[in-house]
Amino acid sequence: MITDFxxxxxxxxxxxxxxxxxxxxxxxxxxxxxxxxxGGVLEPKxxxxxxxxxxxxxxxxxxLIATLLRAKFSFAxxxxxxxxxxxxxxxxxxxxxxxxxxxxHGVCGLARLSPRSLVATLTFMATTFATVTLIRHGxxx
Amino acid sequence: xxxxxxALAAGLIFGLGIAISGMGNPAKVLNFFDPLxxxxxxxxxxxxxxxxxxxxxxxxxxxxxQTPLFDTKFHLPTARTIxxxxxxxxxxxxxxxxxxxxxxxxxxxxLGFAPWPTALxxxxxxxxxxxxxWQQALPRPKIA
Numbered sequence: 001m002i003t004d005f006x007x008x009x010x011x012x013x014x015x016x017x018x019x020x021x022x023x024x025x026x027x028x029x030x031x032x033x034x035x036x037x038x039g040g041v042l043e044p045k046x047x048x049x050x051x052x053x054x055x056x057x058x059x060x061x062x063x064l065i066a067t068l069l070r071a072k073f074s075f076a077x078x079x080x081x082x083x084x085x086x087x088x089x090x091x092x093x094x095x096x097x098x099x100x101x102x103x104x105h106g107v108c109g110l111a112r113l114s115p116r117s118l119v120a121t122l123t124f125m126a127t128t129f130a131t132v133t134l135i136r137h138g139x140x141x
Numbered sequence: 142x143x144x145x146x147x148a149l150a151a152g153l154i155f156g157l158g159i160a161i162s163g164m165g166n167p168a169k170v171l172n173f174f175d176p177l178x179x180x181x182x183x184x185x186x187x188x189x190x191x192x193x194x195x196x197x198x199x200x201x202x203x204x205x206x207q208t209p210l211f212d213t214k215f216h217l218p219t220a221r222t223i224x225x226x227x228x229x230x231x232x233x234x235x236x237x238x239x240x241x242x243x244x245x246x247x248x249x250x251x252l253g254f255a256p257w258p259t260a261l262x263x264x265x266x267x268x269x270x271x272x273x274x275w276q277q278a279l280p281r282p283k284i285a
Binding site: 001002003004005006007009010011012013014015016017018019020021022023024025026027028029030031032033034035037038041042050051052054055056057058059060061062063064066067071073074075076077078079080083084085086087088089090091092093094095096097098099101102103105106107108109110111112114115116119120121123124125126127128129130131132133135136137 | 155202
């Protein structure tokens with residue numbers, strides 16, 4: 001499935017992602033890692049739950065409101081059904097043991113030069129590349 | 142209350158950024174990892190923009206302030222060890238990301254503009270998180 005190369009909107013969106021992380025650090029002193037945010041749902045009694053839920057609510061609401069205002073965001077999911085569910089299960093297990101994902105390690109961790117985050121990011125980028133290559137080209141002669 | 146409002150604002154900007162950048166579009170994400178096929182290098186611009194902004198912003202914050210505005214200290218991760226758990230977990234995450242095209246930070250905002258099949262991914266991911274947390278909470282045999 002071909003997708004358009006979008007350097008400007010991707011760069012602009014990336015800057016907004018970084019800005020969200022900077023705001024959370026400046027005001028709350030927290031890392032904007034989505035894996036940790038999900039703890040807000042899974043540990044409702046934690047004192048960190050309210051602000052984590054607020055971040056999650058904001059992250060879902062902004063694109064929702066933009067869509068209601070007729071903004072269009074490109075979306076297509078090449079993987080569906082049981083394979084998508086399997087991918088979700090593996091992601092959930094992986095980010096829990098790995099203590100983070102693209103936002104926590106890949107953006108916030110690298111931004112503060114964390115060696116753990118560098119190792120984590122290089123590792124998951126490599127296995128993602130290997131997985132996509134195997135699925136898409138592994139069975140070609 | 143202040144902390145909740147600032148987290149909400151951060152989440153709104155973060156989520157909008159994900160949607161605009163294409164990070165919440167699995168087809169686009171998967172194509173970044175397919176230079177041999179339908180390659181789309183956009184994701185490098187997302188990561189470049191996010192990382193540069195966060196790195197500069199963090200530097201400014203830590204250089205000017207001893208504490209965040211709404212809390213008494215910065216809550217930074219203290220773990221330093223690079224162990225099998227970190228590497229194995231990250232490796233596994235990549236396999237799941239490569240299968241689905243969704244990462245947690247991409248999927249949460251995607252729920253706001255493409256509820257299906259994003260919800261299927263998120264429910265399964267929640268199951269994976271609970272499974273791993275349950276395993277981690279199991280009593281461990283003590284090695285003397």
